[in-house]
Amino acid sequence: MKKAIEDQIKTMDTLVDSGRIKKKDSEKTKVTENVFDEATLKALYTLSNKGIIEALGGSISTGKEANVFLADGREDSLAVKIYRINSSTFNSMEDYILGDPRFRDIRHTKKEIVFAWTKKEYRNLLRAHEVGIKVPKPVLTERNILVMEFAGKDEKPYPLLKDVQLEEATAKKVYDILRDYIKRLYMDAELIHADLSEYNVLIETEEMEPILIDMGQSVTPEHPKADQFLRRDIQNIVRYFKKYGIKSDENEFYTFVTKDKKEHNHDSH
Structure with a gap:
């Protein structure tokens, strides 16, 4: 069992590295490097150890605040959304969180706001899913990472x-x-x-x-x-x-x- 987990972590490391090499566009390289800081890699390892993510695949989308990657779950494909902690749109995030009674007690550091935002998206998707709205069903959050159902077919979103x-x-x-x-x-x-x-x-x-x-x-x-x-x-x-x-x-x-x-x-x- 231990060996399998170590292999998974190696696989993730390799995918991260190859992801960096493959991106010829320097802007994209910068974005990818911003996503996979040490703390985020550790959080991905945690998800790998829990058996939630078996391998991390290619990028599905790149946004201002987050990148979404395809991943292999235990049974199905998953989407892994990683929020960048050094996000440039941090101030606009604060606007949406400040008036939300669910997030009254968070400290207003960049990291805390990004973690709260990740939890917020998880809760919002769950609430929408529970009332029968089609959304990617959320699985769990770990720090700045949101794992959810993959909305697509044959590995294509x-x-x-x-x-x-x-x-x-x-x-x-x-x-x-x-x-x-x-x-x-x-x-x-x-x-x-x-x-x-x-x-x-x-x-x-x-x-x-x-x-x-x-x-x-x-x-x-x-x-x-x-x-x-x-x-x-x-x-x-x-x-x-x-x-x-x-x-x-x-x-x-x-x-x-x-x-x-x-x-x-x-x-x-």
């Missing part, structure tokens, strides 16, 4: 909404599901995505259904900017689907999402 040309009928179906998801997120999970657009929605190619991703910044309705974030999410979806001839009124959409909540609050007073 599902495409982003922005990269898919939808048939008219499919576009209407995707729009209706997203409309329902925004409402369900608000009413049942008590969350607002807060960064919803064609860049944070995957399209599952078998069913042609949307999957919401990147929920680190999602906030609860108590957040001081919750309403502003909700209206922005709605605006982005309405704007995007206009190109498919889907006409929607933003105010009507907003009322559809929030009206039951408002009526419920009114009744309970």
Whole structure:
């Protein structure tokens, strides 16, 4: 057993090193090196020792705050999201955490905020999953690492909404599901995505259904900017689907999402 774990760690080390060598683009090399600092490697070893990650594969996506890698789990492929602790967008992270009652007690060091953000994304994905919204189901977090179900097929991630040309009928179906998801997120999970657009929605190619991703910044309705974030999410979806001839009124959409909540609050007073 011990030998297998040591092999796994060696495999991860090799993959990390080869990942650095393969990236010819110097910007990308810098990004990769920022991701795999010593503490992150140790955390990956911990996940390897627990048998959660058996080997780390190639990069699925590179963002401002995090990189996502494909990994072999015990049974299925996993997505491993690693937040960079020396993140340049650290200040914008703070905006989403400061008003969130779930994170009242965190210390405001860069590291603590990134750890809190990783936990926050885990909790948000779990809440969305529990109310029946299609998201990558989260598995666990370790420091700045979030392990979740891989949203894709044959080791290829599902495409982003922005990269898919939808048939008219499919576009209407995707729009209706997203409309329902925004409402369900608000009413049942008590969350607002807060960064919803064609860049944070995957399209599952078998069913042609949307999957919401990147929920680190999602906030609860108590957040001081919750309403502003909700209206922005709605605006982005309405704007995007206009190109498919889907006409929607933003105010009507907003009322559809929030009206039951408002009526419920009114009744309970």
